Amino acid sequence: MVKKEMIAMLLAGGQGSRLGVLTSNLAKPAVAFGGKYKIIDFPLSNCINSGVDTVGVLTQYRPLRLNQHIGIGMPWDLDRNFGGVTVLPPYEKADNAEWYSGTANAIYQNLEYMEYYNPEYVLILSGDHIYKMDYEVMLDFHKSSKADVTIATYQVPMEEASRFGVVLTDDQGVIQEFEEKPEHPRSNKASMGIYIFNWKVLRDQLIEMKDVPSCDFGKHIIPHCHELGMKICAYDFKGYWKDVGTLGSYWEANMELVDIIPEFNLYEEFWRIYTKSDNHPAQYIAPGSSVVKSIIGEGTEICGNVENSVIGSGVKIGKNAVVKNSIIMNNAVVGDGAVLDKAILAEGVIVGENTVLGTGEEAENDYKPQVYAFGLVTIGENSVIPANVKVGRNTAILGVTTPEEYPDGILPSGGSIIKEAGK
Secondary structure, eight states: OOOOSEEEEEEOOOOOGGGGGGGSSSOGGGSEETTTEETTHHHHHHHHHTTOOEEEEEOOSSOHHHHHHHTTSGGGTOOOSSSEEEEEOOOOOSSOOOOOOSHHHHHHTTHHHHHHHOOSEEEEEESSEEEOOOHHHHHHHHHHTTOSEEEEEEEOOGGGGGGSEEEEEOTTSBEEEEEESOSSOSOOEEEEEEEEEEHHHHHHHHHHTTTSTTOOIIIIIHHHHHHTTOOEEEEEOOSOEEEOOSHHHHHHHHHHTTSSSOSSOTTOSSSOOOOOOOOOOOOEEOTTOEEESOEEOTTOEEOSEEESOEEOTTOEEOTTOEEESOEEOTTOEEOTTOEEESEEEOTTOEEOTTOEEEESOOOOOSSOTTTSOTTOEEEOTTOEEOTTOEEESSEEEESBOOGGGSGGGEEOTTOEEEOOTTO
């Protein structure tokens, strides 16, 4: 049996509540991105491109679709006899049966999996970031620094630093202080939630802190390692990295893909992003319709006008429909004459004829103002919007809706219609 130098533990159990109705039926890492991919494809592709061929994927919230997507790991060349990808849901043990209650607690509950491979190093990853990163380069830095723990860091704008855990380092990149989401940050070097631990250090700390409620790497494990005088280094990552944790950042990251020279290139031959692909026919663009600066998935039929948008597979866009600055996921249907601006449509959504999504001035959302903002219209999976209605901005719709639910044919800006999906 060949000993693995480094294995990866990929945390993919989060609900992603700040993505609102997009995650009502599936985990955040399973949300579509870029017309073809799922968010989890990025860290999985990074692993195989970096030579990390043993990945444990920790799932919890609504895992079915994520499990189906990952399967035995074939698209990422992670279907191995020894190693490969393993889905790790919470399970019942002899002494207790508990859900994962924090990032470190989730890893602790899978000590047995890590011990089986007995690696020299363990790479901890988050399942909800968009980026390309060579983890081997980070490992080389970790080894040459003789660190016990290395944290990948990223320079964020100072005004955004309070959303992250930030670190203060000396000239050699050794971390001197941590600040977890500080109100007045003294640094803009943010933790990316990517860590390399020496295996023995990780195992000992997880066991020592196993009784800490909701044990978390950023809040508990890493500060504790620091208190013990361990050497913790910051690996400064310079490439593109996006935390797509909010509807605004998710929309923005998709829109950046259709820039004339995209900051994040999905088409690099030497660092490919792999995904599970369904078999679709070719796309069809009808005479008289137009597509400008957009990504269009396979099997999509366009009979209207699409501009600056990301469209998934198997989508139907009706005659004279106008779609601008929008994200439409797989198998959605946009009726004839409908107009969409800054809309996010999840999979299987049906928009009726002549319906307008994204109209009028912005107003604060009445249901979850922190979530439904950024001037967007967000429609959850398999929702139905009737014909001839108008929907304002900062709005959310989930479920099969009827004309009666739109007084005077309008859902004003800031309004919400949230039903159980499919009802």
